Amino acid sequence: xxxxxxxxxxxxxxxxxxxxxxxxxxxxxxxxxxxxxxxxxxxxxxxxxxxxxxxxxxxxxxxxxxxxxxxxxxxxxxxxxxxxxxxxxxxxxxxxxxxxxxxxxxxxxxxxxxxxxxxxxxxxxxxxxxxxxxxxxxxxxxxxxxxxxxxxxxxxxxxxxxxxxxxxxxxxxxxxxxxxxxxxxxxxxxxxxxxxxxxxxxxxxxxxxxxxxxxxxxxxxxxxxxxxxxxxxxxxxxxxxxxxxxxxxxxxxxxxxxxxxxxxxxxxxxxxxxxxxxxxxxxxxxxxxxxx
Numbered sequence: 001x002x003x004x005x006x007x008x009x010x011x012x013x014x015x016x017x018x019x020x021x022x023x024x025x026x027x028x029x030x031x032x033x034x035x036x037x038x039x040x041x042x043x044x045x046x047x048x049x050x051x052x053x054x055x056x057x058x059x060x061x062x063x064x065x066x067x068x069x070x071x072x073x074x075x076x077x078x079x080x081x082x083x084x085x086x087x088x089x090x091x092x093x094x095x096x097x098x099x100x101x102x103x104x105x106x107x108x109x110x111x112x113x114x115x116x117x118x119x120x121x122x123x124x125x126x127x128x129x130x131x132x133x134x135x136x137x138x139x140x141x142x143x144x145x146x147x148x149x150x151x152x153x154x155x156x157x158x159x160x161x162x163x164x165x166x167x168x169x170x171x172x173x174x175x176x177x178x179x180x181x182x183x184x185x186x187x188x189x190x191x192x193x194x195x196x197x198x199x200x201x202x203x204x205x206x207x208x209x210x211x212x213x214x215x216x217x218x219x220x221x222x223x224x225x226x227x228x229x230x231x232x233x234x235x236x237x238x239x240x241x242x243x244x245x246x247x248x249x250x251x252x253x254x255x256x257x258x259x260x261x262x263x264x265x266x267x268x269x270x271x272x273x274x275x276x277x278x279x280x281x282x283x284x285x286x287x288x289x290x291x292x
Contacts, residue, residue, distance in 0.1 A: 002032045002075065003164065006098040006129075008089070009035050011064050014104035014136035019068065021134055021264060022102040024143045026074045029171045033076035034096050035065060038088045086122045093127045099164045100130040100266070105258065120258055120267070124239060128269040129161045132234075133258050144233035144264075147174045148212070149202075150181070150223050150253075151193040155273030156238055158200050162268045170205050177230050179212040181222035199273075220256040227263055236266045 007022045009015040019035070026033055039061070058080075065078035081088035089101060101123060124131055147169070158165070169176065180193040190213040203209045212230065216222030227235055237254045257265050 004034050004096040004098040005031050006034045006101045008103040018102050018104040018134040020141040035078045037080050038085050039082040086126045090126050102132045104134045131267040134264045146233045148177050148230050148232040149236040151178050153193040155196045156270040159269045177210040177212050179226040181214050181219045185215050219253045234264050238270050239267050
């Protein structure tokens with residue numbers, strides 16, 4: 001069976017952009033799309049907190065889903081669920097084992113930051129699949145080629161669900177830049193940060209991996225600077241699962257990127273390496289350990 005990409009939709013413009021990006025990724029990968037609509041609990045909808053979400057008839061929902069998938073250039077199927085978004089996603093991932101989950105970030109002016117990051121955190125905790133979060137006002141949608149991956153220098157291992165991203169990178173033949181942020185002008189830690197990425201196999205068979213060192217006192221601002229300078233199509237953030245339980249997600253750099261990145265953010269669930277690597281990077285001025 002073809003690999004699946006799970007796309008959450010609420011029929012609004014932002015979700016349609018997320019669907020367009022998922023379609024662009026699915027084509028070269030030979031993947032199928034699974035569109036999931038959750039009734040009443042509209043994805044990341046601020047009205048979820050007030051109970052004012054409008055209820056559509058089953059006929060209207062089926063018609064809207066059919067309209068979305070009818071002219072797609074890849075095979076797509078639609079599912080309708082009810083209840084909490086996270087639980088519906090969990091059930092769908094059990095059935096389809098997707099490469100990633102794709103969703104749209106709602107307009108910032110309408111949705112509390114806490115709702116956005118809490119929903120993303122819950123999805124990663126309940127269904128630890130790669131999560132691609134698409135900005136609602138993204139201008140152009142095409143096959144992503146320029147990828148920026150933020151590496152803090154600490155070793156990590158991809159979870160079993162994140163491992164297929166290696167195949168995705170190879171299928172897209174991406175131009176990968178690994179960015180490392182430090183407070184000082186020290187650059188030699190950047191090579192060590194790249195090595196932590198290489199050990200996961202993410203860079204395997206890629207034609208070239210570009211190093212990028214940014215000297216900045218704030219990790220989030222430094223990453224956004226690199227995204228702009230590299231003209232990135234997607235930003236990749238590494239989310240070590242153990243830190244989910246130790247810190248507030250919205251206070252992390254990953255949470256900041258989910259909220260404010262001008263390009264889609266691909267969050268890869270990971271664990272720390274089984275053996276200690278990269279010791280001493282923290283003493284060299286790296287501030288990237290605040291990712292999670």
